Amino acid sequence: MKPVPVKPKRGIFRGRRGEPSKAPRCGAKTRRGTPCQRAKERNPHTGHLKKCRLHGGLSSGPKTAEGRARIAAANWRHGKRSKAAKEARRVLREKLAALKAKTKEEQ
């Protein structure tokens, strides 16, 4: 049997340090026109202290053509409903209809 560790486990500190009332404030303009008084929160992705969770806002999406192309590629599933696939199906349908009409004429 393994002995019980004497030292407490060390890892990422998840508690709060310091005085909460002295934490930096969000400061976003509220509907009342006054600055928001909630504490700023850390963005888990960037690590930056920005605004509170109510005033962070969602991403407005990629702006450059490169970024938009990257997002489009990331959301691409199989292309069955893409413009190219629809056009290919339309061309095939027309060819098939033409062949059917031709065979009907010959009979």
Ligand SMILES: [Zn+2]
């Ligand atoms: Zn806020």
